[in-house]
Amino acid sequence: METILPIMNQFSEIETCVECSAKNLKNISELFYYAQKAVLHPTAPLYDPEDKQLKAACVRALSRIFYISDQDNDRILSDDELNSFQKSCFGNPLAPQALEDVKTVVWKNTSDGVQDNGLTLNGFLFLNTLFIQRGRHETTWTILRKFGYDDNLELTDDYLYPELRVPVGCSTEINQFGHQFLQRLFDKYDEDKDSALSPAELKNLFCVCPYMPWGADVYLTVPTTELGFISNQGYHCQWMLSAYLDIHRCLEHLGYLGYPILTEQASQTAAITVTREKEVDLEKRQTQRSVFLCKVIGPRGTGKTAFLQSFVDRSVLSKENSSSAFSPYVINRVQISNQEKYLILNEVDVETEFLKASDASCDVACLMYDTSDPSSFDYCASIYKQHYMDSNIPCVLVASKVDLPEAKQFHGMTPAEFCYKHRLPPPLPFSSFLLDSTSKNIYTRLAWAATYPHLNGSDMSSTSFWLRVALGSAVVAVLGFAVYRAVARLK
Incomplete structure (x- = not known):
């Protein structure tokens, strides 16, 4: 002890000293035990x-x-x-x-x-x-x-980025288990119980992350309250957007928040559903997807940003966020056949040309032109012919700024004639200053087109498609009542 103690005091990295003898087998097992312990x-x-x-x-x-x-x-x-x-x-x-x-x-x-x-x-x-x-x-x-840490007290890649195979043509969504976990988190940090997260509450929620996952642009991307706080609906929308656009980053954030530990699951992948390939959906004429991407394309000055912000019930003129934050995406829930779907609107920058066919890929394309600008429609017609005319992607034309005097378009045919020729629904009128039910119905139309891409444009045009939807619902109701009466008589 007299020899060892001064050495241990001088060199703090020495953890243990064991008196041993290989000859007499004294403390040999203890020696290996402490050696293993020092490493492990x-x-x-x-x-x-x-x-x-x-x-x-x-x-x-x-x-x-x-x-x-x-x-x-x-x-x-x-x-x-x-x-x-x-x-x-x-x-x-x-x-x-x-x-x-x-x-x-x-x-x-x-x-x-x-x-x-x-x-x-x-x-x-x-x-x-x-x-x-x-x-x-x-x-x-x-x-x-x-809790996922390695020997250097860093979270391991295996923990933060568990393997998740996403084949081409498939997408990723938060499933019901993920939403249940996220709702528990929301309830935990919504301290004033106003069904919204203030900036302070949001910061507390992500205090277990090494950086703030959501930037200022989130307040332009999802539904917010009148005070500009992220609503419960907006919170779930942002998670859905994260899972759809960047699943690996989404898994990382769920890992920081402790999903595998708190839910007793092997990894965060238990919170994710990988959808089947889009080609199979088209073949079977039905889909189980909950999230759809709509690209909003049109010349500059058409009002695309106003169109996106109106989807989350915000005016561009009165947006609370006065900073330079910008988001090319918005996401909100839409009801389709009594099912809740999420529609993502992605504003496409006209300065950036489509470099390849995959750049135009989406579930539905929204081609927007300015009714008061005579050269506006020509751009939409060109994009349609170049990227969507021969594809399976449904297209919806939107005529913006209908509150202004209409100008005759320079294109060879009128927008209505163009739509009739290419079997597209007639252009839908929109004005950010006249947000009536007609304008807001556009988002439902876009979600319908994305959910049922096998229905061609003429089927979805005007009242015929919607009349058949209503008749279909009525037939189901009548059949259901008939079955109920038959069962009642058997009893």
């Missing part, structure tokens, strides 16, 4: 022996774990939350007496480690410091690895 559960990344406190990276990791485990967002781990945490990490809950003993130790050694009979963040950090000081750093490592 190293102290160096967790603890600074000179300052006698946890290192900054360890504090960050344990703080994230604390906030994820605090399921009611009261900044305290209750007995139920501690037991849930214990079961998740170690397989079984603590006995009631063991729980009390843990809290007593923390209470005796810290001034603010226990509040309202629960463990605070400082208490949680102290407890892990105590484990390490007593040589039980494998306990802290078990916790860290359960």
